[in-house]
Amino acid sequence: MARRRRQRPGPFDYSRKLSLQMVFVLATIFLYAPIIVLIIFSFNDSRRGGNVIWRGFTTDYYVKAANNASLIEAFTNSLTIAVISTIFSVILGAITAVVLWRWRFPLKPGFEGLVALPIVIPEICLGVAVAVFFSYFGLYVPPGTPWPFNLTNIIIAHITFSFPFAAMVIRTRLQSFNREMEEAAKDLGATEFQVFRDVILPHLKPGLIAGGLLAFTLSLDDFVITFFTSGPDTVTFPVKVYSMVRFSVTPEINAASTVLILITLVLTAIAMRYQSFGDDRQ
Amino acid sequence: MTQTPIISIRNVTKRFGSFTALEDISIDIRPGEIFALLGPSGCGKSTLLRIIAGFETPTEGDILIDGKDMTEVPPNKRPVNMVFQSYAVFPHMSVADNVAYGLKMDKLPAAEIKTKVAEALKQVHLSEFSHRMPDQLSGGQRQRVALARALVKRPRVLLLDEPLSALDAKLRDAMRLELVKLQQTVGVSFIMVTHDQSEALAMADRIAVLDQGRLRQLADPVTLYRKPADAFVADFIGRVNLFEVTAHEPGSTTATVASLGEIALAAAAAYPEGEALVLAVRPEHIRLTAGEGPGVPATLGDVAFQGDSSIVEVTLADGRSVQVLEDAAESARLMQLDPGAIVTLEIDWTKAAILRRSAL
Numbered sequence A: 001m002a003r004r005r006r007q008r009p010g011p012f013d014y015s016r017k018l019s020l021q022m023v024f025v026l027a028t029i030f031l032y033a034p035i036i037v038l039i040i041f042s043f044n045d046s047r048r049g050g051n052v053i054w055r056g057f058t059t060d061y062y063v064k065a066a067n068n069a070s071l072i073e074a075f076t077n078s079l080t081i082a083v084i085s086t087i088f089s090v091i092l093g094a095i096t097a098v099v100l101w102r103w104r105f106p107l108k109p110g111f112e113g114l115v116a117l118p119i120v121i122p123e124i125c126l127g128v129a130v131a132v133f134f135s136y137f138g139l140y141v142p143p144g145t146p147w148p149f150n151l152t153n154i155i156i157a158h159i160t161f162s163f164p165f166a167a168m169v170i171r172t173r174l175q176s177f178n179r180e181m182e183e184a185a186k187d188l189g190a191t192e193f194q195v196f197r198d199v200i201l202p203h204l205k206p207g208l209i210a211g212g213l214l215a216f217t218l219s220l221d222d223f224v225i226t227f228f229t230s231g232p233d234t235v236t237f238p239v240k241v242y243s244m245v246r247f248s249v250t251p252e253i254n255a256a257s258t259v260l261i262l263i264t265l266v267l268t269a270i271a272m273r274y275q276s277f278g279d280d281r282q
Numbered sequence B: 001m002t003q004t005p006i007i008s009i010r011n012v013t014k015r016f017g018s019f020t021a022l023e024d025i026s027i028d029i030r031p032g033e034i035f036a037l038l039g040p041s042g043c044g045k046s047t048l049l050r051i052i053a054g055f056e057t058p059t060e061g062d063i064l065i066d067g068k069d070m071t072e073v074p075p076n077k078r079p080v081n082m083v084f085q086s087y088a089v090f091p092h093m094s095v096a097d098n099v100a101y102g103l104k105m106d107k108l109p110a111a112e113i114k115t116k117v118a119e120a121l122k123q124v125h126l127s128e129f130s131h132r133m134p135d136q137l138s139g140g141q142r143q144r145v146a147l148a149r150a151l152v153k154r155p156r157v158l159l160l161d162e163p164l165s166a167l168d169a170k171l172r173d174a175m176r177l178e179l180v181k182l183q184q185t186v187g188v189s190f191i192m193v194t195h196d197q198s199e200a201l202a203m204a205d206r207i208a209v210l211d212q213g214r215l216r217q218l219a220d221p222v223t224l225y226r227k228p229a230d231a232f233v234a235d236f237i238g239r240v241n242l243f244e245v246t247a248h249e250p251g252s253t254t255a256t257v258a259s260l261g262e263i264a265l266a267a268a269a270a271y272p273e274g275e276a277l278v279l280a281v282r283p284e285h286i287r288l289t290a291g292e293g294p295g296v297p298a299t300l301g302d303v304a305f306q307g308d309s310s311i312v313e314v315t316l317a318d319g320r321s322v323q324v325l326e327d328a329a330e331s332a333r334l335m336q337l338d339p340g341a342i343v344t345l346e347i348d349w350t351k352a353a354i355l356r357r358s359a360l
């Protein structure tokens, strides 16, 4: 007779250990409680967003936020900046990644470190540095420049901090490229350019999409660096929210923030999907 | 043979830094043959193949294809195609698109590409799979895509790097035959890299045995097996028992051989004194009889059953073990004996060969 033996749970077998389940639940609550509260109270029928007393369900504040011209303007600015800086970040990131992957050159490790530096430098320092750089060299676009060119400084600043992230993601994707694939294409008559277009680029696609979405979300919710480079007529959404909060917290801000969370969430989900998509093929 | 070679490898040496991967290799490949590059891991087989394809440049020497020097010709302009060890099938293209890729690079008209692709897929029995993506194929099918993709370009020579190593044993045997048949239908020369001697013997018209970047012997399979150039080749091709010749001198009809003592060996006399020689005896050239008798006494060891025959291991008086091939009937009789039983070896001296330890 085979005796059924209860297997002892492994040290991290959280699905079977109550203590670990508790830790998991607490950590999740700790992480997401503020956001959930924010979202719930965006529907609270109360004049003050900080008001923790539930006064009934309403979507009024979404309507109000949508009718707030300066909030919408800030939102449009943010989206514009994010789109443009993402395009540049992905192109720059892809070039950087391919160069680092493909060629050996003197001081390459140093260069690799330099590229990754904006990722680890405290954002506040980067913000100050960018602001000082622009004013020292007189590179601020003059006031009154027509939209969207008045956003140039912010866009440049955003490219600076987001393209290293794109480069990292794309580089990781390149690591899994089978060099024999490249040789096979060449062997069949492809030129360097055709190899890149027909073989390397299709392999990179998930990395480009994931890197792009990462750059997009980073740009969309950046506050610190933007704060240093934005002027009165180039307010972005996070900066606008900040100034509104200083005034008073209204459910309108909750509503607007909820929309932003939603956008970020969807984009992140897509990015993650594409990243894992790339892995299970080949 | 006066056939003009399709590929001439002329005095090719390849160094990676101070390491010499290939040393002064000269080989001519004939039209329509299956040529095998055989050797142990790291001997430089792949490197030589990659030099022919143009992915590596020789440090010294030249490659000529159809009499034309290929030194300045990049891989995408060479009239050879390669089947890679990992197959390198493009994962984002369908089977048909993979096969069509090389033709598209040649800018052939679409209609012509279509008929050629269809024909190539038929040749490798993949016609029903033309719309599949590579991740929906088995390993053997992927390999056939790689084959079709290379062959559809009608190269002067098809280069194959360990084409069968990623397949399981049964499929490997089937593909051996299929590859040979395919080669006969298309008439393209194959240069095939392998470290499996049985694969090379079964498929190739001629075999080059490489060791540590040097060409040990170039011959057809039968010659290679019957008349190996030296002990390394004899040991690498098939099974062999090697006995060191400890003393021999010109003019003498006998020589002293390790484990066997002084025996009649006139062949050794042809070599100058002091030359390191070995006596090579194939397992099939030894007969085993139970009990004592005229011959070399030994004790019975393991019997490795192989179906129609067995490899019997016996131990000589000085502890050296020797492999003997026996047919099914004889091995059945031997298996009746206890391990350690006394047996006698009868060596067919007419088939035993005297070889130099190294021909280099």
Ligand SMILES: Nc1ncnc2c1ncn2[C@@H]1O[C@H](COP(=O)(O)OP(=O)(O)OP(=O)(O)O)[C@@H](O)[C@H]1O
Residues within 6 Å of the ligand: B016, B019, B021, B039, B040, B041, B042, B043, B044, B045, B046, B047, B048, B195
């Ligand atoms: N790019 C390179 N740089 C340095 N050494 C190399 C390079 N390519 C190959 N070698 C060396 O050259 C030798 C021959 O390599 P090669 O790949 O030709 O071996 P092989 O005969 O194909 O072996 P295997 O059967 O294991 O594939 C090896 O010792 C290898 O380490």
Ligand SMILES: [Mg+2]
Residues within 6 Å of the ligand: B045, B046, B047
């Ligand atoms: Mg190899």
